[in-house]
Amino acid sequence: MGKLNWLFGWIGLLAFLLAIPMAILANILTPKVQDAWARTSKARAYKRYSSLGKTILQFKRKTEFDSMMDFFRFAVLSLVSGVLMLLFQTLFVSLNQVYIAAINGMKLDATLDLNHTRHLGLLLQGLVLGMVLALNVSLVLSSRHLRLVSSRSRRRYLISLRQERRRLKRQFGIGDNFKSSAQTPLI
Numbered sequence: 001m002g003k004l005n006w007l008f009g010w011i012g013l014l015a016f017l018l019a020i021p022m023a024i025l026a027n028i029l030t031p032k033v034q035d036a037w038a039r040t041s042k043a044r045a046y047k048r049y050s051s052l053g054k055t056i057l058q059f060k061r062k063t064e065f066d067s068m069m070d071f072f073r074f075a076v077l078s079l080v081s082g083v084l085m086l087l088f089q090t091l092f093v094s095l096n097q098v099y100i101a102a103i104n105g106m107k108l109d110a111t112l113d114l115n116h117t118r119h120l121g122l123l124l125q126g127l128v129l130g131m132v133l134a135l136n137v138s139l140v141l142s143s144r145h146l147r148l149v150s151s152r153s154r155r156r157y158l159i160s161l162r163q164e165r166r167r168l169k170r171q172f173g174i175g176d177n178f179k180s181s182a183q184t185p186l187i
Contacts, residue, residue, distance in 0.1 A: 005118075008125050015129055019136040027140065035164075045172045052165045059158060067148040074142035078135055085131035092124040 034048065099121060102112045147153050168174055 005121070008122065012125055012129055012132075016132055019132055020139075023136050023140045042172050042174070045168050046174050049165060049168045049172075049174050052161055052168070056158065056161050056165070059154075059161070064149050064151060064154065067145050067154075070145040071142050071149065074138045074145060077138040078142055081131045081134040081138060085128055085135060088124050088127045088131060092121060092128060095121050095124065 095117060098108065098112065099114070099117045102108060102114060102117070148157060
């Protein structure tokens with residue numbers, strides 16, 4: 001079971017170290033992957049075109065204050081998940097010290113079930129990894145919403161959505177009535 005603890009420890013450390021670079025990489029690659037996916041088929045391009053239209057409409061309904069509230073919501077979620085991560089990690093470290101003391105034969109104040117302690121340690125490490133994931137997701141989402149608080153950034157974002165929609169329209173000949181014209185038979 002000692003090897004399993006080392007394995008989960010290394011996985012936790014690796015997840016913690018790679019979480020932020022992977023989130024940055026995902027933000028960089030997402031538009032490129034969406035464009036490549038939309039280019040492969042006219043039906044997928046239409047879906048992307050209509051989803052961009054819905055995104056534009058939803059974006060126009062929101063104000064800078066809505067984006068600020070979303071930012072605060074995700075910032076509080078980041079704070080809560082960070083505190084919980086530290087709490088679970090502290091509990092794991094103290095439980096691990098007691099477990100190691102029991103294995104080494106030190107006299108403890110209470111009896112200790114080693115199997116139960118081992119399972120509790122694995123559960124705490126899983127909770128720590130879950131909180132690291134929640135922390136990173138909420139940080140990415142809060143940074144996205146913070147970017148949309150300024151009216152200048154909102155205009156840029158809206159322009160980029162419209163440009164992508166126009167590009168799809170030109171590339172695939174898509175219009176808002178594409179679906180209805182594609183389903184009606186020619187007589």
